[in-house]
Amino acid sequence: MADHEEDEFMSGSSEEEDDQFEDAAPCSPDNDPTKDKGCMEHGCDHYKRRCKLVAPCCGEVFWCRHCHNQVKDDSEQDAAKRHTMDRKQVREVVCALCDTRQPVAASCSSCGVGFGRYVCLQCNFFDDTVSKEQFHCDECGICRVGGRANFFHCSTCNCCYSTSLQGSHICVSNSMHQNCPVCCEFLFDSIRPIAVLPCGHTIHQECHREMMSHNTITCPLCLKCILSQGDAQRYWALLDQQVRAAGLFIVTMRVAYAVSSSRTALLGAAGPAGEGG
Numbered sequence: 001m002a003d004h005e006e007d008e009f010m011s012g013s014s015e016e017e018d019d020q021f022e023d024a025a026p027c028s029p030d031n032d033p034t035k036d037k038g039c040m041e042h043g044c045d046h047y048k049r050r051c052k053l054v055a056p057c058c059g060e061v062f063w064c065r066h067c068h069n070q071v072k073d074d075s076e077q078d079a080a081k082r083h084t085m086d087r088k089q090v091r092e093v094v095c096a097l098c099d100t101r102q103p104v105a106a107s108c109s110s111c112g113v114g115f116g117r118y119v120c121l122q123c124n125f126f127d128d129t130v131s132k133e134q135f136h137c138d139e140c141g142i143c144r145v146g147g148r149a150n151f152f153h154c155s156t157c158n159c160c161y162s163t164s165l166q167g168s169h170i171c172v173s174n175s176m177h178q179n180c181p182v183c184c185e186f187l188f189d190s191i192r193p194i195a196v197l198p199c200g201h202t203i204h205q206e207c208h209r210e211m212m213s214h215n216t217i218t219c220p221l222c223l224k225c226i227l228s229q230g231d232a233q234r235y236w237a238l239l240d241q242q243v244r245a246a247g248l249f250i251v252t253m254r255v256a257y258a259v260s261s262s263r264t265a266l267l268g269a270a271g272p273a274g275e276g277g
Helices: 065-074 205-213 229-270
Strands: 051-054 092-095 101-103 118-120 125-127 135-137 142-144 151-154 159-162 194-196 202-204
Touching: 135 151, 194 205, 202 205
Parallel strands: none
Antiparallel strands: 051 092, 092 101, 118 125, 135 142, 151 159, 194 202
């Protein structure tokens, strides 16, 4: 969570990358050796999982939609070939342990291994790192992280917000169904943490921090102040102090200039000895 009291402005982000979490707990509650096999040992930079997705768009196999999009969209030089994966359209997976290609399921039809400690077949989402506290929101239609008990779905904003905002935030219709006003990444299914500003608009936390580091204190969309009351008071007090210091400097410079001008005038009046005749 960010500085400047941003904690109270958190929204529910989509499933997050594994490098933010550590998970050393047993893989399954019943410690089934077959389902547990390979737990936390397979996956990509984004997720620990035991199956790969067969992309419905191009038929190629990737660990996750982010891996697919990095290759087929971000790194694709030919604009005509660029595309992203719709995870919900995935119909086949490949077991990471036995390499069996099969219809989407929670476990392998061949070796019986579980594809993830958390499995959502609505989203075709698999993850062994359950410390994220994943949950599926029916209203959002996607899986989110942070624990179901810690979030509520706002029907006006049409997304999940922290329970600390329930009844106290400013509603903006479809607030997260837009691009981040700083980095232009689509916010609704972003895996990066998102902040809800006091005006109701949304932005990535890291983008918010970057703005604050450059003393930008207004929302990029509506230009309202995004500081909390306490931060705003401290900010304006600091500006007042800087203005007073700058004013004193200007007065000092004017006095110095006046003194210098007076000395020059006196020297000019006396003048050096001129040549005779």
